[in-house]
Amino acid sequence: MAENRSVAPGRSGDADEFVRMEDVVKIFGDVVAVQSVNLVVHRHEIFALLGSSGSGKSTLLRMLAGFEAPTSGRIYLDNEDITDLAPYRRPVNMMFQSYALFPHMSVEANVAFGLKQEGVPRNEIHERVFEALDLVQMAGYSRRKPHQLSGGQQQRVALARSLVKRPKLLLLDEPMSALDKQIRQKTQIELVKILEQVGVTCVMVTHDQDEAMTMADRLAVMTEGQIVQCGMPQEVYAFPNSRFVAGFIGSTNLFTGTIVVDEPDHVLIESDELARPLYVNHGVSEPLGMQVHVSIRPEQIRVARAQPEAESNWSRGVVSHVAWMGSHARYQLRLDSGAMVEAAVPSLVLAHADAPGLDDEVFISWSSDSATVLAS
Amino acid sequence: MKKPSLGRWLPKPRHLAIVPPFVWLALFLLLPFLLVLKISFADLQFGIPPYTPLAQVRDETLSLSLHLRSYALLFTDSLYIATYLNSVKMAAITTVCCALMGYPMAYYIARSRPGVRNVLLLAVILPFWTSLLLRVYAWVGILRNDGLLNSVLLSLGIIDAPLEIYRTDLAVYIGLVYAYLPFFILPLYANLVKLDLRLLEAAYDLGARPWQAFLRVTLPLSLPGVIAGAMLVFIPTVGEYVIPEMLGGADTLMMGRVMWTEFFNNTDWPMAAAVTCAMVTLLLVPLVLFQYSQVRQMEMRGRND
Numbered sequence: 226m227a228e229n230r231s232v233a234p235g236r237s238g239d240a241d242e243f244v245r246m247e248d249v250v251k252i253f254g255d256v257v258a259v260q261s262v263n264l265v266v267h268r269h270e271i272f273a274l275l276g277s278s279g280s281g282k283s284t285l286l287r288m289l290a291g292f293e294a295p296t297s298g299r300i301y302l303d304n305e306d307i308t309d310l311a312p313y314r315r316p317v318n319m320m321f322q323s324y325a326l327f328p329h330m331s332v333e334a335n336v337a338f339g340l341k342q343e344g345v346p347r348n349e350i351h352e353r354v355f356e357a358l359d360l361v362q363m364a365g366y367s368r369r370k371p372h373q374l375s376g377g378q379q380q381r382v383a384l385a386r387s388l389v390k391r392p393k394l395l396l397l398d399e400p401m402s403a404l405d406k407q408i409r410q411k412t413q414i415e416l417v418k419i420l421e422q423v424g425v426t427c428v429m430v431t432h433d434q435d436e437a438m439t440m441a442d443r444l445a446v447m448t449e450g451q452i453v454q455c456g457m458p459q460e461v462y463a464f465p466n467s468r469f470v471a472g473f474i475g476s477t478n479l480f481t482g483t484i485v486v487d488e489p490d491h492v493l494i495e496s497d498e499l500a501r502p503l504y505v506n507h508g509v510s511e512p513l514g515m516q517v518h519v520s521i522r523p524e525q526i527r528v529a530r531a532q533p534e535a536e537s538n539w540s541r542g543v544v545s546h547v548a549w550m551g552s553h554a555r556y557q558l559r560l561d562s563g564a565m566v567e568a569a570v571p572s573l574v575l576a577h578a579d580a581p582g583l584d585d586e587v588f589i590s591w592s593s594d595s596a597t598v599l600a601s
Numbered sequence: 602m603k604k605p606s607l608g609r610w611l612p613k614p615r616h617l618a619i620v621p622p623f624v625w626l627a628l629f630l631l632l633p634f635l636l637v638l639k640i641s642f643a644d645l646q647f648g649i650p651p652y653t654p655l656a657q658v659r660d661e662t663l664s665l666s667l668h669l670r671s672y673a674l675l676f677t678d679s680l681y682i683a684t685y686l687n688s689v690k691m692a693a694i695t696t697v698c699c700a701l702m703g704y705p706m707a708y709y710i711a712r713s714r715p716g717v718r719n720v721l722l723l724a725v726i727l728p729f730w731t732s733l734l735l736r737v738y739a740w741v742g743i744l745r746n747d748g749l750l751n752s753v754l755l756s757l758g759i760i761d762a763p764l765e766i767y768r769t770d771l772a773v774y775i776g777l778v779y780a781y782l783p784f785f786i787l788p789l790y791a792n793l794v795k796l797d798l799r800l801l802e803a804a805y806d807l808g809a810r811p812w813q814a815f816l817r818v819t820l821p822l823s824l825p826g827v828i829a830g831a832m833l834v835f836i837p838t839v840g841e842y843v844i845p846e847m848l849g850g851a852d853t854l855m856m857g858r859v860m861w862t863e864f865f866n867n868t869d870w871p872m873a874a875a876v877t878c879a880m881v882t883l884l885l886v887p888l889v890l891f892q893y894s895q896v897r898q899m900e901m902r903g904r905n906d
Contacts, residue, residue: 292802312805325803329821338817339807390807 243268243426244289244394249298251284251450258284260450261298266443271420271427273441275434275473281450286396286430290319303393313342318392322399324383326371332358332382333367339390357385360419376403377412384416388423395420397429401436413439434474438462446470467601471520478526478566480519487513492598493537494519498564504537506593511600518599525595526568528556530581532588539590542566544581556581558589634881641874644668652870671875681876684854685883691770691845691855692838695777696785699834700827702778703785707826708819710786711793722790725783737776737847744772744848772848773855777838784837785830792826793819825898832891836884856880
């Protein structure tokens with residue numbers, strides 16, 4: 226638990242714990258889908274489980290919904306042990322990946338389904354259904370059948386259906402995966418606005434790091450059934466704790482080197498891939514002489530024609546590819562050592578400088594606070 | 602503005618593709634039916650064929666004679682009306698029994714693991730590898746007063762006197778349900794196996810217990826399969842001849858038997874033809890309903906894609 230406790234709370238500013246998973250393990254036959262996960266989600270927070278397929282993130286979500294029972298471990302929701310509760314008894318609702326709207330029912334009947342099961346009086350059902358449909362701006366479509374709606378409209382109805390019962394916990398399973406790329410970003414922001422308006426605690430599963438960064442207050446990166454890092458998106462992006470996380474959250478350049486100077490306020494790392502040593506302006510826990518990995522984000526790499534004057538933190542290379550992205554240009558550079566480096570150069574910088582072109586000799590450099598030292 | 606032109610009425614090459622099935626249906630369905638329809642409006646006579654011709658030229662006069670005797674008899678003789686009602690009743694009860702027994706079976710097969718599923722499906726289809734006649738004979742052996750069922754029950758001391766099942770309506774029901782159950786299971790299975798299980802999870806998630814999810818999601822979505830199965834059982838059962846003949850008593854009135862009697866015992870071809878025409882009309886109604894539901898289902902699926 227300790228590693229999660231140190232993490233700052235979400236934007237609600239309210240740190241009380243709402244969902245707690247304790248040593249949760251799930252084994253299917255001889256496959257370990259989830260191994261010993263400890264996780265705390267705070268009240269009113271949007272929490273993202275981020276990982277590629279097979280990382281165990283969906284299994285974790287299905288255990289929160291009650292569709293899978295953990296092999297061992299306990300799950301608590303609002304201080305209540307829900308581990309053995311059937312899905313229809315949990316105050317938890319889920320928006321399914323492809324929405325799973327009932328095809329034989331109208332939009333209104335889909336949203337009313339959960340309230341009817343609860344035995345809510347008829348006029349209250351009507352009121353709450355339209356309240357929920359208003360929230361997602363779908364009230365005008367109440368008589369339509371799901372197949373008469375676009376993907377985005379179906380998603381709104383699915384959201385209304387999962388919110389209408391006022392669940393304590395909302396689960397989103399790959400909420401944007403069935404939408405076109407163009408409308409994804411807009412929908413992500415709208416969805417967050419609706420969730421904040423309702424004030425529901427939300428756990429979402431996604432394989433898309435942009436989606437997790439855009440929507441989540443905090444996220445957990447999963448691989449091979451384990452949480453490898455948990456924290457706020459900007460925190461995880463800036464301070465990844467492993468090569469896996471550094472590569473998974475955004476793109477990065479990784480160098481392998483050895484610590485040659487280990488001081489409390491700085492370290493020097495020599496890498497065969499770089500012409501000059503890496504100077505990092507903070508101490509690290511790894512000992513002298515240890516082989517470490519260093520991650521430098523593409524946007525932190527400067528590209529210039531002139532050789533830097535500093536003793537460290539630069540290398541020489543040749544431009545092998547330039548991709549114009551509009552706001553910036555992505556440079557692929559081949560260093561003298563043969564290592565490939567990616568650099569994102571802002572368009573404004575490019576316009577002022579004498580922009581290097583294909584096959585030009587260039588120097589890359591970075592500041593001493595932009596490198597992250599990774600032991601694994 | 603469309604110009605009237607001959608081209609509109611000439612077949613386009615792509616329309617030629619549907620000519621073979623049309624020719625087939627015309628030759629083997631429409632033509633025989635028209636012949637039967639013709640015979641149903643004839644009168645009895647001795648000779649070959651044993652009915653009067655429809656059109657005759659005598660003394661330079663073409664006379665068309667439509668005899669309504671058979672139809673008049675059909676609607677006035679209580680035997681025929683009772684037979685129709687009884688046939689429909691027996692077919693309906695058979696269909697309901699098939700649905701009650703077939704739904705759980707189809708559901709179980711559809712929810713089994715794929716390996717088990719194929720074995721179970723094979724078990725449903727397997728009886729078709731033996732002739733229906735043989736299978737019905739086997740039922741005679743089981744249900745007779747001195748048959749397998751009664752000997753077992755007597756030797757176990759459950760009953761003192763043999764049960765009179767053979768040659769009763771009950772025996773006919775047993776035979777009909779046995780013979781037509783696969784026709785209900787197979788289309789329903791094909792429907793149930795396609796059901797998106799996430800819909801059930803969504804129902805549980807929204808607070809439905811498993812039986813509520815079944816009633817509100819699985820059952821309504823499987824209705825097209827139920828209708829297809831019911832039609833495949835109901836329609837052939839109405840005209841069934843072999844099973845009531847072999848298992849039923851003398852008082853088991855079914856259309857197939859009446860037709861047989863009129864045709865072979867009474868040599869009353871026009872009457873047999875009239876009974877047939879009436880039965881076809883009777884069966885057309887459920888057939889049209891069946892077709893309608895199929896088309897609607899296909900339209901739904903088309904819009905979903």
